[in-house]
Amino acid sequence: MTIKDKKVTALIGPSGCGKSTFLRTLNRMNDLIEGSRVSGKIILDGRNIYEPGVDVVELRKKVGMVFQKPNPFPMSIYDNVAYGPRIHGIKDKTKLDEIVEKSLKAAALWDEVKDRLKSSALGLSGGQQQRLCIARVLAVEPDVILMDEPCSALDPISTMKIEELIIDLKEKYTIVIVTHNMQQAGRVSDFTAFFLNGELVEYGITEEVFYNPKNKKTEDYITGRFG
Numbered sequence: 001m002t003i004k005d006k007k008v009t010a011l012i013g014p015s016g017c018g019k020s021t022f023l024r025t026l027n028r029m030n031d032l033i034e035g036s037r038v039s040g041k042i043i044l045d046g047r048n049i050y051e052p053g054v055d056v057v058e059l060r061k062k063v064g065m066v067f068q069k070p071n072p073f074p075m076s077i078y079d080n081v082a083y084g085p086r087i088h089g090i091k092d093k094t095k096l097d098e099i100v101e102k103s104l105k106a107a108a109l110w111d112e113v114k115d116r117l118k119s120s121a122l123g124l125s126g127g128q129q130q131r132l133c134i135a136r137v138l139a140v141e142p143d144v145i146l147m148d149e150p151c152s153a154l155d156p157i158s159t160m161k162i163e164e165l166i167i168d169l170k171e172k173y174t175i176v177i178v179t180h181n182m183q184q185a186g187r188v189s190d191f192t193a194f195f196l197n198g199e200l201v202e203y204g205i206t207e208e209v210f211y212n213p214k215n216k217k218t219e220d221y222i223t224g225r226f227g
């Protein structure tokens with residue numbers, strides 16, 4: 001499967017089919033699970049990310065991740081966004097201010113928080129927290145953003161804001177999103193991959209997978225016969 005640069009790819013399929021597991025292979029998050037085993041290759045910028053000698057911290061900087069439940073750190077809004085750049089060695093206050101502002105703007109959150117950057121991130125609404133988590137990923141300048149059901153804990157208005165944000169972000173970033181919501185996959189993605197029982201069944205342009213699926217199992221899932 002070739003994940004296209006600066007496009008949104010949606011991973012769909014019934015519960016337990018392996019969407020999240022597949023997503024987590026893309027930045028080696030499964031390495032953190034004891035006893036996990038990976039075969040095959042994931043090629044990013046011409047190099048297999050599972051090759052010996054790959055710096056996993058650098059890889060995860062390049063391939064950022066946003067989780068199902070917003071998980072801001074228990075610190076200020078500013079410090080949440082500055083966290084990654086600081087870890088990567090940026091100490092200059094002016095530079096950090098710039099990164100924080102730029103990332104919050106890109107995550108469509110700046111106007112809502114610019115007057116309370118020193119307040120705790122935990123005081124934000126769920127939708128704002130999720131956009132903060134996106135800003136935190138953007139602050140380390142990734143190439144790829146992985147999103148694991150980023151809207152499943154959010155209300156419809158916050159969901160709409162995140163979807164608009166995803167569409168804006170694909171100008172600069174390659175996005176892979178796991179979603180349970182077929183309408184969401186239809187609205188935000190350019191490409192869709194359908195998984196079933198741990199296998200990739202079909203992958204293609206979203207409209208084709210939705211309206212003209214090649215595989216009978218995809219058709220059955222899309223038309224609601226199971227899942």
Ligand SMILES: Nc1ncnc2c1ncn2[C@@H]1O[C@H](COP(=O)(O)OP(=O)(O)OP(=O)(O)O)[C@@H](O)[C@H]1O
Nearest residue numbers: 013014015016017018019020021022178180198199
């Ligand atoms: N290729 C695979 N090889 C071995 N185990 C797998 C594979 N894919 C998934 N699994 C296992 O199947 C279970 C469900 O996988 P996963 O959570 O990725 O599914 P999901 O499609 O994201 O489900 P949900 O939509 O409910 O979040 C996990 O325990 C995972 O370890």
